[in-house]
Amino acid sequence: MSTEQAAPDPRAGDAAKYVDPEIMDELLSMRGSIDNIDAALVHLLAERFKATQRVGVLKAKHKLPPADPGREKAQIARLKRLASDAHLDPEFAEKFLNFIIEEVIRHHQALSENSVPAADLDAPFDWASQK
Amino acid sequence: MSTEQAAPDPRAGDAAKYVDPEIMDELLSMRGSIDNIDAALVHLLAERFKATQRVGVLKAKHKLPPADPGREKAQIARLKRLASDAHLDPEFAEKFLNFIIEEVIRHHQALSENSVPAADLDAPFDWASQK
Incomplete structure (x- = not known):
């Protein structure tokens, strides 16, 4: 890959200014893998918050405490x-x-502070209202 | 599921002490999904650190700065x-x-402080020595 091709790559960052083209190609390839993993992490985190939101709604509905130290201890050990x-x-x-x-x-x-009405149990989480 | 079965479940946490068995079953099912997602997250993070370790070795070898603010800005925006x-x-x-x-x-x-010798470039990262 020539420097003309590498320059506009969004993965190049500031390194493009001071790194040799051959090393830059190696760096870009590694950064491409990191970007793929990050996309997977973001999508898994989105799914995890959907699951914990369901737990949150269940806890709010039955007036259960938000935190569960015993559960957290088991999660950390695992x-x-x-x-x-x-x-x-x-x-x-x-x-x-x-x-x-x-x-x-x-x-x-x-x-639990917003006391979610029953009709909202399956509604998507409204991030903006939590800020 | 009876309370006898639910009690020893490692996902039960402290909630087992104060939650009705039917609600507990729902909670355990949700926590099972969270645990599956967490296992996937841990494995992806392990893979991500393998990739950034390769970047770190490349940077140390060519005496490049550890941080790249331009790259970080692009990563955050993406x-x-x-x-x-x-x-x-x-x-x-x-x-x-x-x-x-x-x-x-x-x-x-x-x-970069440990000045990795060339022979170690493919060696697994030694967490213990970094503490």
Whole structure:
């Protein structure tokens, strides 16, 4: 690939200004894989929040507490085991789950404060109203 | 499902103590889906860190800076578009990417400080030595 082709690539970033073309090609290929994985992560996260939103609606409907420390403890232990098997830093997996759970609890609290009417149980989550 | 069956389920958490069995069954089914998604997320994250580790080794080898603000800006804009299409909060997608990038930069800095020898370029990342 020539530099003329590599220059307008959205994956090039600032590196295009100071990296040799051959190294840039290698970097662009790696960044292409990262971008594919990120697209998959975003779609899985969207699906995960749809699932936790259903849990949030169930909890709000039955007036259950938004957080469940016993469940979180089991989730963290399981994810650390899975991470270790996949050669992912288990401490990072725990930090990641806590990061996600924090966001989920924020949604659950918003749902329970907004006292969702029964007719809205299958409605898509309205992000704008939670800000 | 009877309470006798539901009680030892690792997905039950503390909710088993205060939730009606019928509602508990619904909650367990939703939590099962969340657990499946989390396993997929952990494996994708493991693959993502393998890819960024290769980028880190390339950067260390050619003495390139660990961070690339232009690339990060393009990644954030792209992920926010993808998130919006998938009905995921775009602000959350940005927070998520920043959370991941922070960890990646930590790895890249560790790699460049450790001045990886050429023979180690394909070696698996040693988490323990980075702590």
